[in-house]
Amino acid sequence: MENPSSFVDILHQAEQLTAQMEAEPSVELPRVQRNLAQIISAGERLWNKSGKTTSSEPANVKAAILLGSKGVDIPRLSKNLENITAVKSLEPIEPVRETDVQGFLKNERENALLSAIEETKKHTFAEVEELHWENLRREWEREKEKILNTLAGGDDDLQAAGAAVESARACLDQFYDFFQEYRRSKQCRLSLETENKLRLLYRRSLVTSTDPFKKAVYCVVGRCSAVDDHHEIADKIDDFLWLKLSLVECDPAVDTPETLGLAAFQTQLSEEFGEGHFKAAEQPFLYSQVLLLTAQLENTIEFLSRNDRLRPHAVHLALAFHELGLLVQTESVQAPLLQSDPTRPSLKRLNFARLIMMYTSKFELTDPREALQYFFHLRGLKTPQDTNLFENSISELVLETGEFEMLLGKMNSDGTRMPGAIDKYQVNTSKLIALVARNSEEKGLFEEAVLLHDLAHSHERVLQLLNSLIIQVLAQPSRPQSNRERVQTLAVALGKRYRSSGYCAGSTVAAAFYLLLDLMNFFDLYHSGSAEHALELLDQLHLIPLAHDQIEDRISRFSNYSDEIRRCLPEILLATMDILHSEYKKTKSVAPTQTSPLKDSFSQHLRQQAKALIAFAGTIPYRMPGDTIARLVQMEVMMN
Secondary structure (H helix, E strand, C coil), rough: CCCCHHHHHHHHHHHHHHHHHHHCCCCCEEECCCHHHHHHHHHHHHHHHHCCCCCCCHHHHHHHHHHCCCCCHHHHHHHHHHCCCCCCCCCCCCCCCCCHHHHHHHHHHHHHHHHHHHHHHHHHHHHHHHHHHHHHHHHHHHHHHHHHHHHHCHHHHHHHHHHHHHHHHHHHCHHHHHHHHHHHCCCCCHHHHHHHHHHHHHHHHHHCCCCHHHHHHHHHHCCCCCCCCCCCCCCCCHHHHHHHHHECCCCCCCCCCCCEEEEHHHHHHHHHHHHHCCCCCCCCCHHHHHHHCCCHHHHHHHHHCCCCCHHHHHHHHHHHHHHHCCECCCCCCCCEHHHHEECCCCCCECCCHHHHHHCCCCCCCCHHHHHHHHHHHHHCCCCCCCCCCCHHHHHHHHHHCHHHHHCCCCCCCCCCEEHHHHHHHCHHHHHHHHHHHHHEEEEEEEHHHHHHHHCCCCCHHHHHHHHHHHHHCCCCCCCCCCCHHHHHHHHHHHHHHHHHHCCCCCCHHHHHHHHHHHHHHHHHHHHHHCCCHHHHHHHHCCCCCCCCHHHHHHHHHHHCCCCHHHHHHHHHHHHHHHHHHHHHHHHHHCCCCCCCHHHHHHHHHHHHEEEEEEHHHHHCCCCCCCCHHHHHHHHHCCCC
């Protein structure tokens, strides 16, 4: 045994070293607070946890051969493995003795940190794994939805859906074959036999399925159920309509519980659900979209037309659909705006003409050019009188606005026509103007009708109307802005142009027209007191006799005159007799106490003229009013 004093010295040295370490806190040296048994035990535990095991030489050789055959660099791999720490997890530090408070606190702090790190690592790994699977689920849901959304699309969409189906082929079982047939079909429709198989599969195993996307895909591909609304995925109007329209059967011959007819679906939306379900008053465009996407064009237009703000949209939609031939229209233009077909109540008919008339009535009087553009779309429709609705609408527009020249054009002084607003529509303008002229006559607008017939080059009708207008005012005195002055101005202007530029009319009506113009001049002279000039003009016209030797000639001519001239004869005879009587009285009033051969000769001449008029009036084959003969005789007697 060694000298005890030496151990004492070692103890004192150790205590002195400990005192120095405590006096210098900056010095950090590890402390050993374990005995030899504890150190040996801790070492064994670390060795066991290191996981290092020895392998027999044959196993190492086999492993090297296997890895070498796969192209693995064995020496490099061995070097990398030696650098790997085999400790699987951070181990807490063993607790120190209770007498070392500072060491105990430090040990606890380190253990707490290591525990927190370990817990965080476990939580992170768990969270990452959960996010990974959640992301996979979301991707698969998107793929399923992509397949659903592209089943009814074009070739590109079907190719995309096909790619998604190919990627999930292992999970689709028999549906893969169904989809391939659906994809190859030009109509995107399975054969009847395959549809029945898919429907049977759907009823057996998918009706109670909790996968809404799978149910929807089966329904679209096989048209399995028209009852299911698929509200889990079709939570928007667009999705709902798409799914329902994918199931619609357009062939009325196919009628099964699984099919949904278009008419039935339209009725469901517009009548069973109706405007209240879709809150049409608050969301008019949404409801209009529902109607449009389900081919309810007539309902859409009628709904929009009820709102003043949306009526322009209704009209222009109707114009577009009408030009494309997509509107179902009423048979009569007098029908209500929207009418159910008697044979098919679900089929609605739109009164397109009524819609246009309602819309243009707001501005046609102030902007007839704009209204004309809308009326042009009525050119293929007929009125109850079987006339062209476009032409009839223009006629009414012209007559209501009075814009004859702006809409139809006017005649220049040289006989050429200046185009109007209707000419740009490339219609038969002469026919159209003639229609407006006839309608003007029916409404009693004869002066306007004269101008319109002249515009349509209907010269015969122009002269006939003018003759009728002239005889109504022929004997009246001409006063400013009177009917007679207006008619005379119009007739003289047309008469001059026809003489210079020519006209196309019968000789009888033309001769009567120009004779009436001369007679208007006669009455102007009569009312102005120009007796001599009036009688001279009358004598030049060879209409009535002013001498006995002219009676036979005037009677023979009388039979050639038109009815318009004959009807004027009483006023002409009375005016002429009044002129003779007035001249006779003037002759008698001059120096009544004196007589002269010249005065007696002129008076005798006037009496002879008066007698010739009486003889002519009593001889001509024309029944005159009774008072005319009486007045003529009375004035002739007053001259004797």
